[in-house]
Amino acid sequence: xxxxxxxxxxxxxxxxxxxxxxxxxxxxxxxxxxxxxxxxxxxxxxxxxxxxxxxxxxxxxxxxxxxxxxxxxxxxxxxxxxxxxxxxxxxxxxxxxxxxxxxxxxxxxxxxxxxxxxxxxxxxxxxxxxxxxxxxxxxxxxxxxxxxxxxxxxxxxxxxxxxxxxxxxxxxxxxxxxxxxxxxxxxxxxxxxxxxxxxxxxxxxxxxxxxxxxxxxxxxxxxxxxxxxxxxxxxxxxxxxxxxxxxxxxxxxxxxxxxxxxxxxxxxxxxxxxxxxxxxxxxxxxxxxxxxxxxxxxxxxxxxxxxxxxxxxxxx
Amino acid sequence: xxxxxxxxxxxxxxxxxxxxxxxxxxxxxxxxxxxxxxxxxxxxxxxxxxxxxxxxxxxxxxxxxxxxxxxxxxxxxxxxxxxxxxxxxxxxxxxxxxxxxxxxxxxxxxxxxxxxxxxxxxxxxxxxxxxxxxxxxxxxxxxxxxxxxxxxxxxxxxxxxxxxxxxxxxxxxxxxxxxxxxxxxxxxxxxxxxxxxxxxxxxxxxxxxxxxxxxxxxxxxxxxxxxxxxxxxxxxxxxxxxxxxxxxxxxxxxxxxxxxxxxxxxxxxxxxxxxxxxxxxxxxxxxxxxxxxxxxxxxxxxxxxxxxxxxxxxxx
Numbered sequence: 001x002x003x004x005x006x007x008x009x010x011x012x013x014x015x016x017x018x019x020x021x022x023x024x025x026x027x028x029x030x031x032x033x034x035x036x037x038x039x040x041x042x043x044x045x046x047x048x049x050x051x052x053x054x055x056x057x058x059x060x061x062x063x064x065x066x067x068x069x070x071x072x073x074x075x076x077x078x079x080x081x082x083x084x085x086x087x088x089x090x091x092x093x094x095x096x097x098x099x100x101x102x103x104x105x106x107x108x109x110x111x112x113x114x115x116x117x118x119x120x121x122x123x124x125x126x127x128x129x130x131x132x133x134x135x136x137x138x139x140x141x142x143x144x145x146x147x148x149x150x151x152x153x154x155x156x157x158x159x160x161x162x163x164x165x166x167x168x169x170x171x172x173x174x175x176x177x178x179x180x181x182x183x184x185x186x187x188x189x190x191x192x193x194x195x196x197x198x199x200x201x202x203x204x205x206x207x208x209x210x211x212x213x214x215x216x217x218x219x220x221x222x223x224x225x226x227x228x229x230x231x232x233x234x235x236x237x238x239x240x241x242x243x244x245x246x247x248x249x250x251x252x253x254x255x256x257x258x259x260x261x262x263x264x265x266x267x268x269x270x271x272x273x274x275x276x277x278x279x280x281x282x283x284x285x286x287x288x289x290x291x292x293x294x295x296x297x298x299x300x301x302x303x304x305x306x307x308x309x310x311x312x313x314x315x316x
Numbered sequence: 317x318x319x320x321x322x323x324x325x326x327x328x329x330x331x332x333x334x335x336x337x338x339x340x341x342x343x344x345x346x347x348x349x350x351x352x353x354x355x356x357x358x359x360x361x362x363x364x365x366x367x368x369x370x371x372x373x374x375x376x377x378x379x380x381x382x383x384x385x386x387x388x389x390x391x392x393x394x395x396x397x398x399x400x401x402x403x404x405x406x407x408x409x410x411x412x413x414x415x416x417x418x419x420x421x422x423x424x425x426x427x428x429x430x431x432x433x434x435x436x437x438x439x440x441x442x443x444x445x446x447x448x449x450x451x452x453x454x455x456x457x458x459x460x461x462x463x464x465x466x467x468x469x470x471x472x473x474x475x476x477x478x479x480x481x482x483x484x485x486x487x488x489x490x491x492x493x494x495x496x497x498x499x500x501x502x503x504x505x506x507x508x509x510x511x512x513x514x515x516x517x518x519x520x521x522x523x524x525x526x527x528x529x530x531x532x533x534x535x536x537x538x539x540x541x542x543x544x545x546x547x548x549x550x551x552x553x554x555x556x557x558x559x560x561x562x563x564x565x566x567x568x569x570x571x572x573x574x575x576x577x578x579x580x581x582x583x584x585x586x587x588x589x590x591x592x593x594x595x596x597x598x599x600x601x602x603x604x605x606x607x608x609x610x611x612x613x614x615x616x617x618x619x620x621x622x623x624x625x626x627x628x629x630x631x632x
Binding site: 012014106113115116122126130131136138141143144145147164165167168169170264265278280281286288289291 | 328330417418421422424425428429431432434435437438440441442446447449452454455457458459460461462463480481483484485486580581582583588594595596597599602603604605606607
């Protein structure tokens with residue numbers, strides 16, 4: 001059989017070049033393969049590369065009868081129905097940790113930009129408001145980060161890197177995670193509620209799944225308080241976006257920084273029109289070195305699969 | 317004699333309230349006192365509060381014949397002619413370190429926003445470019461911060477806090493400072509040239525003065541290279557803004573983040589029109605806790621002065 005690999009999600013060519021050097025790629029441009037590729041080619045697809053957040057359920061798998069490996073580009077695999085894959089004996093791989101530093105950097109950028117109100121500060125200078133001595137949108141000084149209580153929700157590789165960075169800003173750090181780690185010098189909270197009650201800035205780094213959908217809701221946001229900020233670099237599904245809009249509009253919290261959204265790339269207009277928000281188009285892992293590391297995981301997973309071996313970066 | 321204190325720079329009322337509780341303030345709204353206040357009041361002014369960057373030379377001092385103390389709000393005092401003050405037996409005070417953490421936070425915010433291109437990323441989401449699958453301005457991934465060489469120019473209290481924060485991002489740190497500190501775990505460079513040759517991101521935290529005017533020039537920027545970024549939270553005078561515009565336009569460096577400018581609040585249009593720039597209106601020290609700490613220094617300096625004592629936070 002051939003080493004035909006389907007590019008399942010819409011991925012720029014610049015990111016798939018390294019795979020094209022090694023495998024025969026079939027790119028359906030993000031559309032279902034059976035709609036755009038000949039049936040005999042679809043029948044030969046044994047492996048696919050997907051962005052972990054793209055929905056990939058039992059029906060999608062059944063349309064690829066030869067499928068034996070689902071390889072996620074990045075650390076996430078929340079779009080993949082793991083049970084359906086297991087039943088069909090399809091291996092699922094990802095790129096654990098490869099982008100953790102880059103994602104943590106974006107989390108810190110969004111935190112600082114939200115707390116120090118960069119998205120109103122920059123236009124105030126750029127559009128001449130400062131030069132013309134117009135009333136400043138920054139008249140009310142924000143609280144300092146030093147001494148601030150930062151809650152990290154999810155203490156995987158990304159959460160740990162976020163905490164290590166945040167600690168350098170002279171903050172207090174607490175975390176909630178299913179597992180409590182005795183090697184970490186941070187205060188542990190037994191629930192997201194308890195963490196939100198304690199902290200002012202909530203950094204979401206939890207692995208997304210059915211159990212985390214909309215767990216950051218109106219109640220959690222209220223607990224952060226009027227000086228509160230919520231930062232999300234995990235998955236959009238973790239936050240109830242409607243509740244977030246209401247909290248930002250009503251002053252329940254001070255601001256938010258989001259790299260991820262419920263229905264990417266669509267972001268509700270009532271969210272993007274808010275001044276106390278900073279947004280990025282899911283660029284957490286988008287650095288040269290992250291891509292190289294993630295691509296190395298993808299190539300290693302595919303190479304092992306086609307050699308009949310276990311994936312080296314298999315989802316547990 | 318009365319405890320009359322002139323507000324010399326234009327300062328918002330919200331920042332001077334604590335002084336008004338203790339002293340009789342004369343506020344000339346940033347204009348020369350002799351132009352807006354009665355001559356007999358001007359003659360009684362024994363102390364003034366100024367933003368350290370506001371020009372305050374021998375002539376200005378001579379127009380305030382009773383002046384005995386110049387108290388800078390903040391750590392900077394580069395606008396004050398120290399020799400002229402010494403000759404006239406005028407004490408000069410400031411607020412050393414009171415805002416160091418807050419300023420370092422803004423330095424990190426500007427660094428992250430410049431490297432990860434926040435000022436094009438946010439509008440790409442906000443204006444619908446992402447949702448409409450328009451060509452992304454972020455197609456070319458930037459290099460990761462981890463492993464990146466960061467140069468800190470000036471290793472005072474702010475420089476140290478910048479370095480401590482930057483280190484958490486898994487970077488390499490080098491510095492240039494008049495004094496070499498053996499207690500610091502960072503690589504020392506004997507000149508700004510050598511530091512710029514080595515580093516990719518240059519963080520300017522040097523105390524401004526005649527000897528640092530335009531030291532970050534076309535030559536230094538060229539040494540940073542095409543992936544280079546320059547971040548300035550010190551004073552605008554340190555960078556040759558014309559050379560910076562040319563370097564950003566021509567791709568000599570990748571980006572810049574500026575909280576300070578040569579002629580504040582005026583920022584050249586050819587600078588603010590650039591996409592690879594992030595700017596803030598001199599908000600480095602603008603946090604609640606920083607203002608409280610800076611105001612405490614101002615009150616302590618004025619209280620000591622009017623009691624006939626040496627200023628506790630006197631400029632050395």
